[in-house]
Amino acid sequence: MTKNSLSMEKNNQIKHQIDKWLLPKVENKNQKKPILQLAERVLQNYKKKTGNLNPPINLNDLGECLDIKAKQILLSKNISSSALLIPIEGGFKIELKNEDKLHHNYRTRYSCAHEMAHTFFYKMEDGSVPFRAVPSGSDYEESLCDIAAAELLMPKEVFETASDKIITKYGNSLNALIKLKETFKTSLQSISIKAINNGWEDYLIAKWNPILDNKTIIRFEKEWEFSKKVKITMPKKVYKTEPIFEIFEEMWNRPGEKISKYNYEKDFYPEGINTKVMLLNDGYLTKLSFLIMVPIGEYLKALQYSDLSNEHSKEEILLNFIFEKKASKRQKLTVTKEKKDLVDFM
Numbered sequence: 163m164t165k166n167s168l169s170m171e172k173n174n175q176i177k178h179q180i181d182k183w184l185l186p187k188v189e190n191k192n193q194k195k196p197i198l199q200l201a202e203r204v205l206q207n208y209k210k211k212t213g214n215l216n217p218p219i220n221l222n223d224l225g226e227c228l229d230i231k232a233k234q235i236l237l238s239k240n241i242s243s244s245a246l247l248i249p250i251e252g253g254f255k256i257e258l259k260n261e262d263k264l265h266h267n268y269r270t271r272y273s274c275a276h277e278m279a280h281t282f283f284y285k286m287e288d289g290s291v292p293f294r295a296v297p298s299g300s301d302y303e304e305s306l307c308d309i310a311a312a313e314l315l316m317p318k319e320v321f322e323t324a325s326d327k328i329i330t331k332y333g334n335s336l337n338a339l340i341k342l343k344e345t346f347k348t349s350l351q352s353i354s355i356k357a358i359n360n361g362w363e364d365y366l367i368a369k370w371n372p373i374l375d376n377k378t379i380i381r382f383e384k385e386w387e388f389s390k391k392v393k394i395t396m397p398k399k400v401y402k403t404e405p406i407f408e409i410f411e412e413m414w415n416r417p418g419e420k421i422s423k424y425n426y427e428k429d430f431y432p433e434g435i436n437t438k439v440m441l442l443n444d445g446y447l448t449k450l451s452f453l454i455m456v457p458i459g460e461y462l463k464a465l466q467y468s469d470l471s472n473e474h475s476k477e478e479i480l481l482n483f484i485f486e487k488k489a490s491k492r493q494k495l496t497v498t499k500e501k502k503d504l505v506d507f508m
């Protein structure tokens with residue numbers, strides 16, 4: 163009993179901190195520690211309940227480990243958003259869009275974990291209907307719930323072990339990323355962010371979709387990208403004649419090594435940089451898309467950005483595989499260096 167009330171008190175402290183941060187006009191919006199602490203506490207309860215944190219996390223069990231429980235999790239055909247959190251007597255009902263069976267659609271699982279994180283922003287008195295502790299609709303709360311959802315589905319405690327094991331077997335590859343996604347049964351986007359932040363810091367991972375006109379690809383558009391090391395970004399749109407277009411086009415026509423029923427991976431070496439590309443087609447031609455994984459360090463070396471941690475950390479670099487412009491810079495640098503050596507020698 164004493165233990166329980168103590169942990170409740172601790173919990174209230176964390177909540178109080180979040181409440182303060184959610185107030186309008188609060189400047190410091192980069193703190194994610196309290197929300198992670200709340201997620202970790204839920205995971206501790208889960209571990210007590212199920213005996214371990216082995217992936218994939220069971221959402222029904224997880225719902226029972228929340229401070230204010232998710233009493234019902236169900237699929238619904240008639241909802242406009244991907245998920246809804248509905249306060250009911252003594253807890254919550256979570257409705258998820260009926261895209262697929264709960265435990266088979268990874269994006270639905272992520273939406274469910276995100277709604278569970280919203281429960282942290284509610285209060286409940288004596289088993290009545292929970293009410294909001296802070297006003298709803300803040301973008302900041304949304305981003306905190308994304309952080310918590312990622313932790314709930316991919317607990318840090320088990321992620322690194324799983325990642326090491328998979329990398330040992332498959333190397334740092336897109337295949338390894340897909341294997342991680344299947345292990346944790348979460349979305350490709352969330353597993354990519356998690357990977358970049360936990361051991362895959364040297365890579366940029368991006369997803370691209372082809373835009374078709376009359377059954378011909380006319381360009382590719384970037385859906386998302388993640389990288390950590392420097393401010394490095396790929397162009398938003400890629401048209402024909404650009405090197406990335408050629409890479410994707412080749413992948414489209416000659417897919418490479420078959421990884422699973424719908425996924426093919428292939429290595430490309432523009433300027434000797436080992437770039438991995440995966441064709442994802444999910445069984446539908448119209449849903450066809452690409453993943454690209456670029457080793458940032460090697461890419462920057464090819465552009466002669468030797469000191470990427472300091473000198474270029476503030477510079478925004480467009481990663482497009484067009485090297486001509488930077489090649490002249492490289493030459494210039496070499497000449498300068500030789501001259502300097504000569505002076506030193508003399």
Ligand SMILES: [Zn+2]
Binds near residue numbers: 280
């Ligand atoms: Zn939300």
